Amino acid sequence: MTTTQKIRRLVLGNWKMHGSLAANGQLLAAIRSGWNQSSHAAACDVGVCVPFPYLAQAESALTDSDIAWGAQDLSVHDQGAYTGEVSGAMLAEFGCRYVLVGHSERRAMHGETSQLVAEKAKAALGAGLTPVVCVGETLAEREAGRTLAVIGEQLAPVLALGKEAVAALVLAYEPVWAIGTGKTASPEQAQEVHAAMRAAVAQAGCPGVRLLYGGSVKAANAASLFAMPDIDGGLIGGASLVAEEFLRIAEAGATTRSA
Structure with a gap:
């Protein structure tokens, strides 16, 4: 299922745990x-x-520019004795527009459940942030033919937040087997999942939700991915740490038209 609604593209970099003051300064300026x-x-x-x-x-570095910034996680709590946690209100004080929730590395390394991810998305919305909710299957799940079932299970608690909440978030499909591995889902593989995601959000009354693809996106493959009818942009990992590469991907997001 695709939507005829024109959806504005989004290309979002995820630096993960990389950076230094000096390197960041050069990257952000570029x-x-x-x-x-x-x-x-x-x-x-x-x-x-x-x-x-x-x-x-x-x-x-980015105030008064056309480039937004955001964080990679947040707490479900507003404040309290939660050592090491960061609240949505704190992120908002630094001008964040976006926050990632449910990235596969958080799910795998920190045991975050899909219900917790939904609660984090709700907390982000409550702080005036746009949550970018990440979903994706492992290689074993794909080989078992469970990709769409897994995505559905991960989306269910988020969709249960209701139409108003779903309409205000971004979804990112990141197949776990393609993150940082150099492997990328083919445009057709990615589109199949994005079409199922589009059907799910449309059933929730929100067909215009932006659906991003992430997983070894590079300048060389960005245009072919963004040409798919239900891919509205990308969540970019390693390539976002190289200004020229990231800019070329953003250019692809701006110029590539869906089929």
Whole structure:
């Protein structure tokens, strides 16, 4: 199922646990300068999700630009005795627009359940942030033919938040077997999952939710992925750490038209 509604593209970088003040300064300056000079900057939303300690640096470097910034996680709690946790209100104070929730690395390494991910998405919305809810299957799940079932299970608690909440979030499909491995789902494989996701959000009354693809996206394959009718942009990992590569992917997001 596809939607005829025109959906604005989004290309969002996820730095993961990379960066230093010096390297970040160069990267942010290059991305800002390159995107500001692009003739396609008005056609695609662009942002970077950085480690917590660098949010102030991102805010300083990107304020008054066309590039948004965000964080990679948040707590379900507003405040309290939760050592090491960061609340949505704290992120909002640093001008964050986006926050990733449920990335596969959080699910695998920190035992985050789909219900917890939904609660984090709700907390993000409550703080005025846009949650980017990540879903994806492992290689074993794909080989067992369970891809769509797994995605459905991961989406269910999020969709249960209700139409108003779902309409305000972003979904990102990141097959676990393609994250940081150099392997990428083919455009057709990605589209199959995105079409199922589109059907699910449409049934929830929100067909215009932006659906991103993530998993070894590079400048070389971005256009073919973004040409798929239900892929509205990308969540970019390693390639977002190289300004020229990230900018080329953003250009693909701005110029590639869905089939």
